[in-house]
Structure formats: C-alpha cells, structure tokens
Amino acid sequence: MEKLYLGIDVGSVSTNVVIIDGNNNIIDKLYIRTMGNPINALKEGLKHAKVKMSELGSDFMISGVGTTGSGRQLAGFMVGADVIKNEITAHAIAASTFIPNVNTILEIGGQDSKIIILKNNVISDFAMNTVCAAGTGSFLDRQAARLGIPIEEFGAHALNSTTDVRIAGRCAVFAESDMIHKQQLGYSKEDIINGLCEALVRNYLNNLAKGKDIKGPIVFQGGVAANIGIKKAFEKALGLEIYVPTHYDVMGAIGSALLAKQEVIQKQKTKFLGLEMADVDFKVKGFECSHCPNVCEVIGIYKDENLSARWGDKCGRWTNINIPSPTV
Amino acid sequence: MKITFPHMGNTYITIKAILEELDIDVVCPPKCSKKTMELGTKYSPEFVCMPFKLNIGNYIEGIEKGADTIFMLTGCGPCRFGIFSSLQKEIMLDLGYKIDFITSDRFSNIEGLKEFYNLLNKASGKKGVFKILNTLKKGLKLLDEVDELNDLMNKVRPREIKKGEVDHLAIEFENEIITVQGFKASFALIDEYNQKLKSIEIDKDKDVIKIGIVGEIYTLIENYLNLNVEKKLGNMGVESHRSTTTSKFVRDTLDFIPLIRSDKKQVYKAASPYLATPVGGHGIHTIGNTLLYKEQGYDGIIHILPFTCMPEIVARSILPTIEREKDIPILTLVIDEMTGEGGYETRIEAFVDLLNKRREVKDYGKAISWN
Numbered sequence: 001m002e003k004l005y006l007g008i009d010v011g012s013v014s015t016n017v018v019i020i021d022g023n024n025n026i027i028d029k030l031y032i033r034t035m036g037n038p039i040n041a042l043k044e045g046l047k048h049a050k051v052k053m054s055e056l057g058s059d060f061m062i063s064g065v066g067t068t069g070s071g072r073q074l075a076g077f078m079v080g081a082d083v084i085k086n087e088i089t090a091h092a093i094a095a096s097t098f099i100p101n102v103n104t105i106l107e108i109g110g111q112d113s114k115i116i117i118l119k120n121n122v123i124s125d126f127a128m129n130t131v132c133a134a135g136t137g138s139f140l141d142r143q144a145a146r147l148g149i150p151i152e153e154f155g156a157h158a159l160n161s162t163t164d165v166r167i168a169g170r171c172a173v174f175a176e177s178d179m180i181h182k183q184q185l186g187y188s189k190e191d192i193i194n195g196l197c198e199a200l201v202r203n204y205l206n207n208l209a210k211g212k213d214i215k216g217p218i219v220f221q222g223g224v225a226a227n228i229g230i231k232k233a234f235e236k237a238l239g240l241e242i243y244v245p246t247h248y249d250v251m252g253a254i255g256s257a258l259l260a261k262q263e264v265i266q267k268q269k270t271k272f273l274g275l276e277m278a279d280v281d282f283k284v285k286g287f288e289c290s291h292c293p294n295v296c297e298v299i300g301i302y303k304d305e306n307l308s309a310r311w312g313d314k315c316g317r318w319t320n321i322n323i324p325s326p327t328v
Numbered sequence: 329m330k331i332t333f334p335h336m337g338n339t340y341i342t343i344k345a346i347l348e349e350l351d352i353d354v355v356c357p358p359k360c361s362k363k364t365m366e367l368g369t370k371y372s373p374e375f376v377c378m379p380f381k382l383n384i385g386n387y388i389e390g391i392e393k394g395a396d397t398i399f400m401l402t403g404c405g406p407c408r409f410g411i412f413s414s415l416q417k418e419i420m421l422d423l424g425y426k427i428d429f430i431t432s433d434r435f436s437n438i439e440g441l442k443e444f445y446n447l448l449n450k451a452s453g454k455k456g457v458f459k460i461l462n463t464l465k466k467g468l469k470l471l472d473e474v475d476e477l478n479d480l481m482n483k484v485r486p487r488e489i490k491k492g493e494v495d496h497l498a499i500e501f502e503n504e505i506i507t508v509q510g511f512k513a514s515f516a517l518i519d520e521y522n523q524k525l526k527s528i529e530i531d532k533d534k535d536v537i538k539i540g541i542v543g544e545i546y547t548l549i550e551n552y553l554n555l556n557v558e559k560k561l562g563n564m565g566v567e568s569h570r571s572t573t574t575s576k577f578v579r580d581t582l583d584f585i586p587l588i589r590s591d592k593k594q595v596y597k598a599a600s601p602y603l604a605t606p607v608g609g610h611g612i613h614t615i616g617n618t619l620l621y622k623e624q625g626y627d628g629i630i631h632i633l634p635f636t637c638m639p640e641i642v643a644r645s646i647l648p649t650i651e652r653e654k655d656i657p658i659l660t661l662v663i664d665e666m667t668g669e670g671g672y673e674t675r676i677e678a679f680v681d682l683l684n685k686r687r688e689v690k691d692y693g694k695a696i697s698w699n
Contacts, residue, residue: 086677123682293363
C-alpha cells in the first residue's frame with residue numbers, strides 16, 4: 001500500500017488540489033477557479049482526486065490532508081484536515097523543499113502578494129500586501145480583459161515590446177486610466193502590456209520588498225508566475241535570475257501536502273474524512289448576532305442539513321453548536 | 329451632572345472606581361464595538377487616527393446612556409492627542425449635543441495636577457485634599473492590579489491544559505467588573521479572579537515562545553482595536569507581554585513627584601543608541617522596549633500602530649535597523665477601520681511559525697518540524 005498525501009489551497013481566485021507521494025513526487029495537480037464559491041470548487045477538486053485515485057488502483061490511498069489559503073478553515077473542516085496552515089508558511093516550505101537554499105520567494109496570487117525571505121531554509125522575514133490589489137493577479141486579469149487578450153497570452157505579448165511605456169501602477173484604478181490615456185496616444189498593445197508588467201513589478205517592489213534583503217536564488221511562484229512578461233520585468237528590475245518552479249501555480253497546495261505528510265508520520269494517524277466528502281452536501285448560512293453592538297457575522301456550516309461548525313463570533317458564544325442559530 | 333469618559337483598554341475600571349469613590353455620578357460607556365467604530369468613523373476626520381474615532385463613538389454611546397458631561401484629558405502634546413479634546417468638543421457641539429466638556433491637563437507638571445485636583449474637588453462637592461489624594465493613590469494601585477491581572481492572563485493562556493479557560497474567565501471578569509462599585513469591590517473581584525486564574529491547570533514545563541508587544545499605547549491596550557492580539561497569540565501557545573500600559577503611562581507622567589517611580593529612564597537609556605530624543609507619543613518607548621525585550625531573551629516583537637500615527641511611523645523607520653543589528657524578528661501591524669482580520673491573522677500565524685523555527689534552529693541546529 002503506497003501512502004499519498006493531499007494538499008488543498010483555497011485562494012480568493014483559484015482552488016488548487018495536489019496529490020503527492022511519500023517521496024514528494026507530484027502525482028496529480030488541479031487548478032480550478034474558485035469563482036466566489038469555495039465549497040463547489042473544493043468539491044470539484046475532490047471529485048477529480050477521486051477519479052485519479054480510482055485510476056491509480058487500490059494499491060494507493062490518501063493518508064493525510066492539509067489545507068491552506070484564505071479558505072483554509074472552511075476547507076479544513078470539510079475534509080478533516082490534519083494541518084491547517086497559513087499560506088506564507090505553506091509557500092515557504094514548498095519552495096525550500098524543491099529548491100534547496102532558496103533565499104527569496106516572490107509569490108503573486110489572485111488577490112494577494114507576498115515576499116518571503118529565507119535564511120538556511122528557515123523564514124527570516126516576510127511581507128504581504130495589505131488593502132490594495134494593485135500588485136496582484138486580479139489587476140492583470142482586469143487589464144487583460146480590457147485589452148481583449150486572454151490572460152494566458154498576456155505575458156508573451158510583453159516580450160514583443162520595443163518601446164518603454166511607463167504606466168502609473170500605484171493604484172489599479174488609476175493604472176487603468178493611465179493605460180487608456182497611453183492607448184489614446186497611440187502606443188502599441190505590446191508596449192502597453194510591457195508597461196503594465198513593469199508597473200506591477202515596480203508596485204510590488206516598492207510596497208512589499210522595501211527594505212528587504214533580496215538575494216538569489218529567487219523563486220517566483222503563484223498564478224502570476226505563468227506570466228513571462230512579469231518574470232522578465234522582475235529580472236530587469238532586480239538584475240538577478242528568477243527561477244519559476246515547474247509547479248509554480250500550486251506551490252501553496254504542495255506545501256500543505258508536505259505539512260500533512262510530516263504531521264501524519266509524526267502522529268501515526270489521520271483525521272481525513274475521505275474523498276466521499278465530494279458527495280456530501282455542504283451549505284453555509286450566516287446570521288448577524290444581535291447580542292452586543294459588535295454585531296458579528298456568524299457563519300454556520302451545515303453538513304447534510306445538520307449544523308456542524310460555526311465561527312466568526314468574537315466572544316465564542318456560538319462555538320457551541322448545540323445552541324440553535326437564531327431564525328433570520 | 330453625569331460624567332462619561334472615553335475608553336482606553338481596561339482603564340475604565342479605575343476611572344469608574346475613582347469617580348464612584350468621590351460620589352461623582354459616572355456613566356461608563358459601553359465597551360468599544362463595531363457600533364462605536366461606525367459612529368466614530370462617521371463623525372471624525374478621515375485621516376485622524378483610530379483612537380480619536382473610537383473616542384467620538386464612546387461619547388455618543390455614553391450620552392445615549394444618560395451622560396451630560398464628558399471628561400477628557402488634554403495638554404500640550406504628546407502627539408495629536410493634545411488637540412483631541414478641543415477638536416472633539418467642536419465635533420460634539422456641531423452634532424447638536426448639549427453637553428459640558430470638561431478637560432484637564434494630563435498632569436505632566438504641578439500646574440496640571442492642580443487643575444486636575446480643582447476639577448475633581450468641584451465635581452465631588454468639595455471632598456477636600458486629603459480624600460482626593462487618597463483616592464488617587466488607591467486609583468494608581470487599582471490601575472496596577474488591573475494590568476497585573478492582564479499580565480497573568482497572558483502568562484497562563486499559552487500554558488493552560490484545557491483550551492479556552494482563560495478566555496472564559498476574561499469574559500466573565502469583564503461582565504462582572506462593570507457591575508461592581510468603588511475600590512473595595514473592585515479590588516475584591518480582581519483578587520477573586522487572580523485566584524481563579526492561578527487555579528487553572530497549566531503545563532508548567534511548556535517551553536513557550538515569547539513575544540513583546542510594542543507600539544502606540546491606545547492600540548496596544550484596547551483589545552477591540554488590536555483585534556485581540558494577546559488572546560490570539562495566547563491561543564497559539566505564545567506568551568505575550570505589552571510594553572506600555574495605563575499604569576506605566578501614568579507613572580511616566582507623574583514621576584516628577586518623589587516616591588512615584590517609572591521605568592522611563594531605563595527605557596530612554598535603552599533606546600539611546602538608536603533614538604536619542606523623544607519623538608512624541610510612545611515612539612521612544614517602542615525603540616527602547618524592543619531593545620529591552622531582546623535583552624530579556626524574547627523571541628520576537630510585534631509592533632502595533634494606528635494608521636497615520638506619526639510617532640510610531642518614526643519608530644517604524646528605525647526598527648528594521650534594530651531587527652538586522654540585534655537579530656530579533658519584528659512584525660509591524662498597522663490598524664484602522666479598514667483592517668481585514670483574515671490577512672492580519674495570516675501574518676501573525678506566519679510570524680509565530682517563523683519564531684518557532686528560529687527557536688528550533690537555535691536549540692537543535694536545524695528546523696525539525698513545521699507544525
């Protein structure tokens with residue numbers, strides 16, 4: 001019986017599921033758009049994993065599962081995760097497992113971006129964007145749509161640029177105005193796309209990387225690492241070679257699978273509820289608690305119509321699921 | 329006359345008790361909540377800091393509970409705080425509230441103390457110098473005990489065997505302290521909870537990570553504003569310590585009086601290689617305490633400030649140098665009404681992971697596990 005481990009990263013834009021084996025080989029990976037519905041995205045991912053497992057045959061079994069990303073609590077509850085870990089740690093462990101001695105991780109996802117600095121394979125410093133998405137994938141998504149170019153081809157266009165166009169990248173909205181202005185002036189699409197890539201990189205380096213000690217080897221991961229234009233812009237700005245790992249788009253999920261593996265080996269047991277969870281009906285119902293002026297938005301998770309978990313309250317009064325939710 | 333006052337962490341316990349002892353009718357505003365913040369944000373200038381906004385919310389909620397007079401400290405400096413009361417008074421009057429606004433210098437000199445005394449003497453129906461001084465002396469002791477109780481919670485929480493016991497006691501204490509009146513009952517209740525906390529079963533040998541929390545005083549001690557950072561850390565198995573408290577602040581201000589001791593000299597001295605002069609607010613304390621925590625063997629520092637806080641921005645620009653030269657990880661959290669709790673938690677979690685790894689590397693020569 002070969003033991004496999006499942007890693008799940010439920011992010012704002014994509015939900016990623018990976019299966020790794022005991023030697024950290026990637027057996028399967030899946031990148032699904034969350035589309036604002038993490039429950040459905042995760043169930044789809046689990047269904048896919050189920051198909052993969054039946055293909056592999058009965059010699060293989062999932063022996064542990066880890067979740068990460070902004071939806072880690074929800075996903076962790078749904079599948080019975082052995083480890084629920086923040087995405088900064090998950091990304092760092094994945095990168096340092098596959099690229100030994102990595103010093104800097106640039107990670108740009110759908111709605112957040114991070115920089116992680118490691119020393120001797122241990123995180124020594126990190127930063128994450130705060131309230132603005134101007135330096136993230138969603139920003140590029142938006143501009144690609146406006147230019148009528150599929151996001152997948154976006155980066156390649158940038159490589160054909162011949163003239164530098166400087167686009168204001170501080171704010172996603174103003175960047176769009178500036179881009180339109182440059183279009184009206186008659187700059188080519190390629191130059192504008194390259195300008196956008198450089199604006200994003202400039203924004204990232206100014207916001208996140210300020211004061212950080214960026215040294216090679218540098219790894220670039222997250223969905224945006226698919227964008228060759230951004231990679232080039234980073235190399236130009238930093239004057240260093242940037243390495244994009246093979247599974248750049250699912251590194252968070254890989255990290256959580258690695259963490260689950262470690263946890264299960266240590267504990268000798270798993271809390272995994274099985275891939276059948278793909279067929280269970282999960283619903284989320286929220287209500288505003290009226291007990292105090294904080295008016296917490298409490299979320300209840302229903303598993304086959306039964307209330308199974310609740311969170312979102314500051315005081316913890318709704319954590320006990322035996323108290324019925326107020327009727328809304 | 330029914331007096332209300334703005335909240336600042338657990339300081340309300342002492343202010344309420346002092347006013348009660350002096351037979352002054354006091355209305356304690358409801359604890360800071362989302363409603364307080366919404367009211368405050370609505371009526372305050374957009375780029376003023378969160379403490380100002382929450383004050384405005386407190387006043388309005390205090391008036392809703394029947395107060396007709398607002399008490400607020402004022403004075404020259406130490407930061408924008410110096411203009412809080414004048415600006416807030418204008419805002420309240422513009423909103424049409426028919427209230428009295430009484431202020432006193434933040435007793436940083438003899439003149440200020442006299443002003444404070446006169447105010448209390450008048451409000452209490454001439455209780456006289458002996459009674460008032462005695463009340464203030466006891467008030468200072470109450471301030472200390474309230475802060476000590478919080479320190480104890482932060483020590484027990486990461487070590488408790490049954491998760492949630494400290495949180496449960498903390499909520500119970502808050503619910504009860506508001507119902508008791510005067511010093512005697514307040515001291516008794518604190519004593520009771522001290523005993524309860526001490527009887528919680530703990531893992532004495534647990535080797536916990538220690539984080540020192542530095543930054544702007546209001547954000548540091550108002551749990552609503554700092555999104556319960558101490559509770560979050562405690563439940564992750566981390567012992568935290570707040571560097572500035574109201575009792576320390578009062579002692580700092582009053583230490584021109586003989587017999588009142590503060591750690592101001594020590595903090596200033598510690599800060600001096602990096603910052604030789606106060607920059608307003610608690611800027612120099614942030615620097616000094618960071619260095620003191622490092623000396624005391626703390627694993628990391630969390631620096632908290634409200635968005636647009638000038639003194640802390642100065643401190644913030646010095647901290648990276650200390651981080652590098654003294655090899656101590658520092659996480660800065662900037663807070664305002666837009667702060668998303670999700671991102672905040674992710675950062676704290678990752679920071680605690682980072683500190684755990686460093687500890688392992690120190691103890692075993694390498695990181696052994698990530699969980």
